[in-house]
Amino acid sequence: MTTTQDIVQNRSIRRAQQKLVQLFDSISPKNDLGKKVLLLGAIGGGVYSLFKFYSTQNENKKQSGLIVDNKVQSNDKSKKRVTVDAVFFRRLGKIIKIIIPSIRSKEFLSLMFLTSLLLARTMLSVSIAEIAGRNAQNLVARKWKEMRNGVLKFAVISIPASFVNSALKKRLSEYVHKEYLEGVNFYKASHLGGSNKIDNADQRVTSDIEQFCNSMSNLYTTVFKPVLDLILFTQKLVGVMGWGSPMLMFGYFIISGFLKRIIMPPFGRLTAKQSELEGNYRTVHQRLITNAEEIAFYDGSKKEREIINLSFGDIFKHTSYVSYLKCLVGIFDGFLVKYCASIVGYGCMALPIYLGIKGTSGKDSTELTKDYIRNTQLMVALAQAIGQLVLLGNKITNMAGYTSRVSELLEMIKSIKERGSSTFTIVNEDDISSNNSAVTTPTTTDIYMDNDQPAWLQEWRRRCDQLRSIKRSSSSQSMPSVTGGGNFIEGEFIKFENVSIVSPEGKLLVTDLNFEVKPHQNVMITGPNGSGKSSLFRILGELWPLHCGTVIKPRKEDILFVPQKPYLVLGTLRDQIIYPHSAEDMARNGITDEDLQHLLQTVDPNSTIIRQWAWDDVKDWFTALSGGQKQRIAMARLFYHRPQYAILDECTSAVSDEVEGKIYETCKTLGITLFTVSHRQQLRAYHDYQLLFDGRGGWEWTKIDHSDINKPLSYK
Numbered sequence: 001m002t003t004t005q006d007i008v009q010n011r012s013i014r015r016a017q018q019k020l021v022q023l024f025d026s027i028s029p030k031n032d033l034g035k036k037v038l039l040l041g042a043i044g045g046g047v048y049s050l051f052k053f054y055s056t057q058n059e060n061k062k063q064s065g066l067i068v069d070n071k072v073q074s075n076d077k078s079k080k081r082v083t084v085d086a087v088f089f090r091r092l093g094k095i096i097k098i099i100i101p102s103i104r105s106k107e108f109l110s111l112m113f114l115t116s117l118l119l120a121r122t123m124l125s126v127s128i129a130e131i132a133g134r135n136a137q138n139l140v141a142r143k144w145k146e147m148r149n150g151v152l153k154f155a156v157i158s159i160p161a162s163f164v165n166s167a168l169k170k171r172l173s174e175y176v177h178k179e180y181l182e183g184v185n186f187y188k189a190s191h192l193g194g195s196n197k198i199d200n201a202d203q204r205v206t207s208d209i210e211q212f213c214n215s216m217s218n219l220y221t222t223v224f225k226p227v228l229d230l231i232l233f234t235q236k237l238v239g240v241m242g243w244g245s246p247m248l249m250f251g252y253f254i255i256s257g258f259l260k261r262i263i264m265p266p267f268g269r270l271t272a273k274q275s276e277l278e279g280n281y282r283t284v285h286q287r288l289i290t291n292a293e294e295i296a297f298y299d300g301s302k303k304e305r306e307i308i309n310l311s312f313g314d315i316f317k318h319t320s321y322v323s324y325l326k327c328l329v330g331i332f333d334g335f336l337v338k339y340c341a342s343i344v345g346y347g348c349m350a351l352p353i354y355l356g357i358k359g360t361s362g363k364d365s366t367e368l369t370k371d372y373i374r375n376t377q378l379m380v381a382l383a384q385a386i387g388q389l390v391l392l393g394n395k396i397t398n399m400a401g402y403t404s405r406v407s408e409l410l411e412m413i414k415s416i417k418e419r420g421s422s423t424f425t426i427v428n429e430d431d432i433s434s435n436n437s438a439v440t441t442p443t444t445t446d447i448y449m450d451n452d453q454p455a456w457l458q459e460w461r462r463r464c465d466q467l468r469s470i471k472r473s474s475s476s477q478s479m480p481s482v483t484g485g486g487n488f489i490e491g492e493f494i495k496f497e498n499v500s501i502v503s504p505e506g507k508l509l510v511t512d513l514n515f516e517v518k519p520h521q522n523v524m525i526t527g528p529n530g531s532g533k534s535s536l537f538r539i540l541g542e543l544w545p546l547h548c549g550t551v552i553k554p555r556k557e558d559i560l561f562v563p564q565k566p567y568l569v570l571g572t573l574r575d576q577i578i579y580p581h582s583a584e585d586m587a588r589n590g591i592t593d594e595d596l597q598h599l600l601q602t603v604d605p606n607s608t609i610i611r612q613w614a615w616d617d618v619k620d621w622f623t624a625l626s627g628g629q630k631q632r633i634a635m636a637r638l639f640y641h642r643p644q645y646a647i648l649d650e651c652t653s654a655v656s657d658e659v660e661g662k663i664y665e666t667c668k669t670l671g672i673t674l675f676t677v678s679h680r681q682q683l684r685a686y687h688d689y690q691l692l693f694d695g696r697g698g699w700e701w702t703k704i705d706h707s708d709i710n711k712p713l714s715y716k
């Protein structure tokens, strides 16, 4: 079976080949010089392209620096080598053992059925060709027969072929599911890191297995006929001409095979790369869906679009590049298999006559002509069979790519199972930081233990205000992105007037809500689970439509939401703090890494993050950072953007009380007005008002009495 992508690639190759043929034809046959120049140009271009291919290998390896968090970072050479070699055959053998476990399995039986049909097809085509060859009249009839035969062949072979294909796919998928989903293997594979971490496991389990099985069953059906032809015609040729000529032909193909192997681009690796890029593309889309709410709150669509475009661009660039290489190789193959092989074939024919061997001496010209014509036909058939096998090499190389992807998955699961229960080696923290040469280890006095912290934060507040006023003067009035039955009005404060919070499913969560919050008045929102606390902010963030009433609020960019689950973007450590800004935005605003270090130090006084990683490090930050570190990053991001209002949705649960206090103090220094969603009483100390939802649609707005902050909350 062929994928749409293969069809597109094949089409573009065919189109390019046709164009080349047209180009050759367009030149007058009399204009031999022009033809030669063009031929030389084409060969020169091809050689140059292949040379360029090898010289840009390293460049290609660096593709998409952003999307490396899921890549296998293994030093194991066998995992990286993707070619038709001993490793390929060993891996293929292992997979075949999985998909065809015994000769009594139904997969083996269906394969045998397919084999007998293929055999019958070959015998039938040979006998039809023989009959057709005898009678010129039959030649006309042959066309009809061939057509009927072709249709029959397609129907007879394609049904069992697809049956075998799906049987293999089922067996392999079931095996992988069993291994991957055994115990906590799937967790270890994606979270325990190291060299056994599986990149794009979903892509491997779904698409790569399918591609592997497709190419394998496809290969089986296409390899059969040329092999049989090879045996048949070699036997006939040896009978009439002896071993010399067929051996010469074989020798030519062996030498050209070696030549091809030397200059052939590594299609196996390119195919594996293609799968990896497709996996990355799927991952970035998946992340967008999984973290849609957090991204929407951060207004991160621009940044996410950049990431998705970059990932798509990688696939597009790679696919175009592979199509181009396939086109060149197709031309080279045609040259090797058709033209050069014909020259060698004529040599094979002429040599026995010239040397007078194998019964050629003493024959008259008519007999020699008869032998020559018969032998030519046999030789052409043999050359075609070998040629088809040579071209099959391209398919096998392609299959090597999928074999390596599927094998890596199986090998990594096996290794995880073996090593997953062993204890971890403790590494000295100093070793970690000294290994990372890019990390500048700040001393505590260096950054924050001095008394300049409040002064620096005041200065930071001034810079942020300045940037905001520049941005405001250049941007137009913001419009509400979601409309409903109510009104959004832009203002300098937040006010809810007769607003009812209604979920997308029509559930009334809070009725007729009325409150007003002026800048620098912090509000704590409490209430039982599912009472609508986060939903209030979905309305404030314009994610949900306003059912009724009026909401007066600043612009969307002046309110920042810090969700329960901190969102971490694909990219560098720097990108985590500045999200959804890019490094270019940061530089444009005159903000430096040193500024970021100040901000991070506020919430991470022991430098647990900056001592481990450098600003340019790219990691899978979801797994690399601890729960508390993720929350610290989210807080540093809040200070970086310094919005007028911030919504903290249970986002300090994993940091110590001391750091939590520091966060609230810093927000105060920076002039950020807070809405905090929390059940923890001690946080009331940092707030002026409390909004309490009772979970039945009711609510209560009270001023917090700071002399009585330990009083328990009055909901169950």
Ligand SMILES: Nc1ncnc2c1ncn2[C@@H]1O[C@H](COP(=O)(O)OP(=O)(O)OP(=O)(O)O)[C@@H](O)[C@H]1O
Residues within 6 Å of the ligand: 503, 504, 505, 509, 527, 528, 529, 530, 531, 532, 533, 534, 535, 536
């Ligand atoms: N996208 C959605 N579509 C439909 N219903 C939703 C959606 N998001 C939340 N809800 C529903 O709205 C209700 C309130 O959810 P919300 O997240 O506001 O609760 P909460 O008070 O923040 O709860 P918790 O304390 O558990 O975080 C819940 O019943 C929830 O099922």
